Amino acid sequence: MNFASIKNLFNSNKEKQKYLSCEYIQHGFNADYADIKMCCMNTHEGGGRQVLIPDYYGENIDWDKFFKEKREMRELNKKGITLERCKGCFFLKEKEWDDEDYIDFMVFNHWTRCNCKCNYCFTAENFEEFAKRPNYSIFPQIKELARRKQLRPGGEVGFGGGEPAILDEFEPMVNLLIDYGMDNIRVHSSGIKFSPAMARGISEGKLNVVVSVDAGTPETYLKIKNVPTFDKVWDNIRKYAQAQCENNGLARTKYIIMPGVNDTIQELEKWFQLTVNAGVHWIVLDIEGGWYLWNKNKVPDNIYDLLDYGINRAKELNMIRCELYDRANDMNIHRGEFGH
Numbered sequence: 001m002n003f004a005s006i007k008n009l010f011n012s013n014k015e016k017q018k019y020l021s022c023e024y025i026q027h028g029f030n031a032d033y034a035d036i037k038m039c040c041m042n043t044h045e046g047g048g049r050q051v052l053i054p055d056y057y058g059e060n061i062d063w064d065k066f067f068k069e070k071r072e073m074r075e076l077n078k079k080g081i082t083l084e085r086c087k088g089c090f091f092l093k094e095k096e097w098d099d100e101d102y103i104d105f106m107v108f109n110h111w112t113r114c115n116c117k118c119n120y121c122f123t124a125e126n127f128e129e130f131a132k133r134p135n136y137s138i139f140p141q142i143k144e145l146a147r148r149k150q151l152r153p154g155g156e157v158g159f160g161g162g163e164p165a166i167l168d169e170f171e172p173m174v175n176l177l178i179d180y181g182m183d184n185i186r187v188h189s190s191g192i193k194f195s196p197a198m199a200r201g202i203s204e205g206k207l208n209v210v211v212s213v214d215a216g217t218p219e220t221y222l223k224i225k226n227v228p229t230f231d232k233v234w235d236n237i238r239k240y241a242q243a244q245c246e247n248n249g250l251a252r253t254k255y256i257i258m259p260g261v262n263d264t265i266q267e268l269e270k271w272f273q274l275t276v277n278a279g280v281h282w283i284v285l286d287i288e289g290g291w292y293l294w295n296k297n298k299v300p301d302n303i304y305d306l307l308d309y310g311i312n313r314a315k316e317l318n319m320i321r322c323e324l325y326d327r328a329n330d331m332n333i334h335r336g337e338f339g340h
């Protein structure tokens with residue numbers, strides 16, 4: 001058999017089939033605090049976060065078994081069966097899926113330590129307790145996945161936590177992901193510790209970092225973050241922005257509106273000025289999750305006005321994008337429904 005016919009045989013065995021499924025069922029991996037899950041979505045009817053390996057604390061992963069379990073889920077999808085935990089999920093879509101065993105969508109959420117103390121963080125419940133919690137190492141497993149040639153570019157890699165830059169394995173992990181061609185890595189960082197690997201990812205166009213400063217003055221920053229690192233954070237944002245190739249928007253700043261704390265146009269405008277001065281061309285807006293949950297149906301006019309100001313100001317300043325995260329997006333979509 002010549003090379004062309006072998007190649008045809010290979011391709012014919014990998015015929016794609018159209019059915020309802022999602023990227024995470026097919027090729028997803030979420031290293032969570034005490035287990036390995038399929039994804040990190042949890043706001044829909046089914047609740048998401050399907051556990052693939054329970055009680056996981058850094059042991060060797062049996063990748064054959066892992067992919068076998070994924071194949072079983074895929075087979076259910078092929079028969080038109082939606083997993084209970086996936087019911088109602090926005091990520092389900094009908095399309096042609098390949099039938100291969102690899103990972104290209106990854107989420108790292110396996111630690112809770114941070115060098116910041118944001119009032120709106122889940123760790124605010126008990127900063128000291130969350131800061132003390134040990135985390136397992138996932139890097140050896142990702143190295144093995146790469147050795148098996150089952151780590152592929154094309155999807156997304158996200159770091160949650162905790163602060164990623166203070167993880168011992170963060171620098172080698174990001175470098176490995178970049179070396180293996182992962183080209184859509186997103187890191188949410190406090191910005192307090194500079195990461196050379198992140199700067200490398202930005203300079204090679206493969207990684208974007210989002211730093212939520214939430215303030216345009218040190219006083220407001222301190223009220224929200226409880227650490228005196230305002231200037232240091234803007235210095236690091238500037239360094240990440242300088243690593244950008246042709247201002248491609250990979251260094252990003254975020255403003256989470258906290259009603260009663262940073263909800264003035266003056267504060268937001270100062271944040272815009274610092275953002276522009278740092279050389280950032282992509283911004284993100286959001287609203288504090290806990291507040292929004294309780295006030296979703298009675299958002300006051302000044303909060304809508306502030307969101308509008310942010311969206312319009314981003315246009316005036318020629319930002320590449322003003323990205324609205326979940327709550328701000330929801331608020332924007334449902335505008336008008338509750339009398340606004």
Ligand code: SF4
Nearest residue numbers: 022039048086089091
């Ligand atoms: S359909 Fe939704 S809940 Fe299910 S794996 Fe995909 S992202 Fe997760």
Ligand code: SF4
Nearest residue numbers: 114116118121162190
């Ligand atoms: S930077 Fe992120 S992880 Fe750290 S305290 Fe703030 S919200 Fe929490």
